[in-house]
Amino acid sequence: MSRLDALHDERAGGPRRSRRSVISWIAAGAFAACAGVMTLFNLMFLRPRVTTGEASKFRIGRPENFSSGSVVEFPDAKVVVRRSGDRFSAVSLVCTHLGCTVRRTDVGFECPCHGSVYDAAGSVIGGPAPKALSWYRVSLTPSGELEVDKQSVVPAGTHLEVAS
Amino acid sequence: MTVERPAIPADPGDAVPGWKETLVGMPRRVWRSIVRSGPIPRTELEKAQAVADNFFFHIHSAKVRERTLRWKTTLGLGLLTMNVFLVLCVTGVLLMFYYVPSATEAYARMQDLHGAVFFGRFLRNVHRWAAEAMVVLAVAHMARVFLTGSHKRPREFNWVVGVVLLLLTLFMSFTGYLLPWDQLAYWAITVGTAIARYAPVAGDEIRYFLLGGGDVGGEALLRFYVLHVAVLPTVMFVLIGLHFWRVRKDGGLARPTSPDASRERTAVAPDEQPPFERFPTVAGKTYGLMAVVPLKTHNSDGDVEKQVPSWPSALGRELLLLVVTILLLSLAAIFWNAPLEGPADASHPPNPAKAPWYFLGLQEMVSYDAFWGGIGIPTVLVLLALLAPYLERRPGGEGVWFHPKRSAVNWLFLSLIGTLGVLTLIGTFFRGANWSFVTPW
Numbered sequence A: 001m002s003r004l005d006a007l008h009d010e011r012a013g014g015p016r017r018s019r020r021s022v023i024s025w026i027a028a029g030a031f032a033a034c035a036g037v038m039t040l041f042n043l044m045f046l047r048p049r050v051t052t053g054e055a056s057k058f059r060i061g062r063p064e065n066f067s068s069g070s071v072v073e074f075p076d077a078k079v080v081v082r083r084s085g086d087r088f089s090a091v092s093l094v095c096t097h098l099g100c101t102v103r104r105t106d107v108g109f110e111c112p113c114h115g116s117v118y119d120a121a122g123s124v125i126g127g128p129a130p131k132a133l134s135w136y137r138v139s140l141t142p143s144g145e146l147e148v149d150k151q152s153v154v155p156a157g158t159h160l161e162v163a164s
Numbered sequence B: 001m002t003v004e005r006p007a008i009p010a011d012p013g014d015a016v017p018g019w020k021e022t023l024v025g026m027p028r029r030v031w032r033s034i035v036r037s038g039p040i041p042r043t044e045l046e047k048a049q050a051v052a053d054n055f056f057f058h059i060h061s062a063k064v065r066e067r068t069l070r071w072k073t074t075l076g077l078g079l080l081t082m083n084v085f086l087v088l089c090v091t092g093v094l095l096m097f098y099y100v101p102s103a104t105e106a107y108a109r110m111q112d113l114h115g116a117v118f119f120g121r122f123l124r125n126v127h128r129w130a131a132e133a134m135v136v137l138a139v140a141h142m143a144r145v146f147l148t149g150s151h152k153r154p155r156e157f158n159w160v161v162g163v164v165l166l167l168l169t170l171f172m173s174f175t176g177y178l179l180p181w182d183q184l185a186y187w188a189i190t191v192g193t194a195i196a197r198y199a200p201v202a203g204d205e206i207r208y209f210l211l212g213g214g215d216v217g218g219e220a221l222l223r224f225y226v227l228h229v230a231v232l233p234t235v236m237f238v239l240i241g242l243h244f245w246r247v248r249k250d251g252g253l254a255r256p257t258s259p260d261a262s263r264e265r266t267a268v269a270p271d272e273q274p275p276f277e278r279f280p281t282v283a284g285k286t287y288g289l290m291a292v293v294p295l296k297t298h299n300s301d302g303d304v305e306k307q308v309p310s311w312p313s314a315l316g317r318e319l320l321l322l323v324v325t326i327l328l329l330s331l332a333a334i335f336w337n338a339p340l341e342g343p344a345d346a347s348h349p350p351n352p353a354k355a356p357w358y359f360l361g362l363q364e365m366v367s368y369d370a371f372w373g374g375i376g377i378p379t380v381l382v383l384l385a386l387l388a389p390y391l392e393r394r395p396g397g398e399g400v401w402f403h404p405k406r407s408a409v410n411w412l413f414l415s416l417i418g419t420l421g422v423l424t425l426i427g428t429f430f431r432g433a434n435w436s437f438v439t440p441w
Helices: A003-012 A019-046 B019-034 B044-052 B077-096 B106-115 B120-147 B156-178 B183-196 B203-211 B218-249 B259-265 B310-335 B357-368 B370-391 B404-429
Strands: A057-061 A071-074 A079-084 A087-092 A108-110 A117-119 A124-126 A135-140 A146-154 B063-065 B296-298 B304-309
Touching: A057 A071, A079 A146, A087 A146, B044 B304, B044 B310, B063 B310, B077 B120, B077 B218, B077 B310, B106 B120, B120 B156, B120 B310, B120 B357, B120 B404, B156 B183, B156 B218, B156 B357, B156 B370, B183 B203, B183 B218, B183 B357, B183 B370, B203 B218, B304 B310, B357 B370, B357 B404
Parallel strands: none
Antiparallel strands: A057 A146, A071 A079, A079 A087, A087 A135, A108 A117, A117 A124, A135 A146, B063 B304, B296 B304
16 A cells, blocks of 8 residues: 555545455455355265165065065165064164174174174164164055165164054 | 678588588487487586486486485485385376276276286286385385474475375375275275264265265265376375475475574574575575585585585486385285285175275274274374474474484374384284184284
8 A cells, every 4th residue: 555545544534445456356256256166066066966876765575475573684775674473674784883784693783894793673782883773664565565765764663564 | 993802701600501411410419409418427517417407307406415315314215105106107007008997897807907918917916015015105204204303394384295195195095995896995995984974064975975975886986986096196296296396495304403503493482483594695505506516515504514416326326216116016016916805795794894904003993982993083193293393392303313302202203103003903913703803823
């Protein structure tokens, strides 16, 4: 700021910006805004809106295909479906610790990666796992088939009753 | 009456040489248009010009301190890291000619490299062992810099660049680890990226972004490939350039300060310290003359040190180290094959599922507590590493191994590195099925 400008400021009773600096600030602001929007859009581009791979809902067949007390694993979906009496439930096989696939054992489940142990209901009974295995909603489609929805996590112990 | 003029001799600048002369002189002219200095520089001036005139050599100053070239000063660790990086670039580009980053093809391409492609297994082995050597060498280089106090003022920022380069090296290794798409790769990345979920607030989002989906699959493979072959190498090249440039701009390798200089520096509060002078105004170096005058020059802080021409003293040693690097990596590639397990299978985790060895210390910590082991402690360590030169208050000890003034911080550094090393050893050799403690013998 030149001395003349400073004098100007004093007379006007406050600092004044020159026209040039205002235009510069507007230009810089516009540039920053464009750069910001561009960066944001590029990041959004990198975040897929549609993912390939298996769907979160999948059908596992008619209830009568499962005998009472049966335990059936679906390795691709990493889900185990159990039937006791007329009640169906689905439990995730993905370890809540670091995402390894757990194995079924006599007492429940066991993770091979870091040794987390779960009981039959999926509750943690040993190892570093921070929370229990997820239970998924099981529903009956109008066509009479059972459907498991991996996006719909339900409280442990939730069952689907199918009248036989 | 005509005046007889004396014959004016032809100006040699205007003379047009004959075709014969032009053609005969052509090779020499072409050569001298590319390389301006003579074939073997003999005088000090020619040696200085050989460095200054050459695009590739002028990364060096015309002369280096003799101390810089002694093995004990650096153990050549930074240069070895760079050499290994160059080997990785060359072998990596070669491997790219046969590799396809697709979940259905990648594994078959790896098998092709082993069986069908001439020299394929050797190049893959070199790439693999070089990648692991680079992690070791970068850590060793970091230890050398710290233990000799070379990260201290005015070299703080270059240390920060170095820490970032170390992290990029690890990320580079991590992204490369997935590419074979075998069981080892698949589960190491599954475990590694699951650690990101424990990051507060955005954990799941970070993982989704990194993998391009909820699980390690084809999208993740493609993303890791792009990061591995394009994004990370570019960033690393730029930062390595910055790293080298700063070495010279910060005054070359750290060296013990003269008694005068150290007296000036003691007991001055950080904000009262004078800014680092690149071109000292008092008793400054005569940079122009330095190139020509043999043997001795005066340093800005008053002491006299022997200097030698970079060509051939420094460049010769560098070439030797490059040859040794390639030789050792080739021998390793001949004697040991890079591992390749069965194809990736999402439903059958191996027992135990282990991350790459340099992350096994991390995995060992994760097995006690996922948040603290995977996110908390590593974050603290990285912050500590980044801020180390700014946190160290006591001046002095630059350029000297295990300087008594710095014994406290040196012990702290060694015990942190040692702890990580022990954890890595435990994770590598003492963990068996279900991550239970086993003995390797």
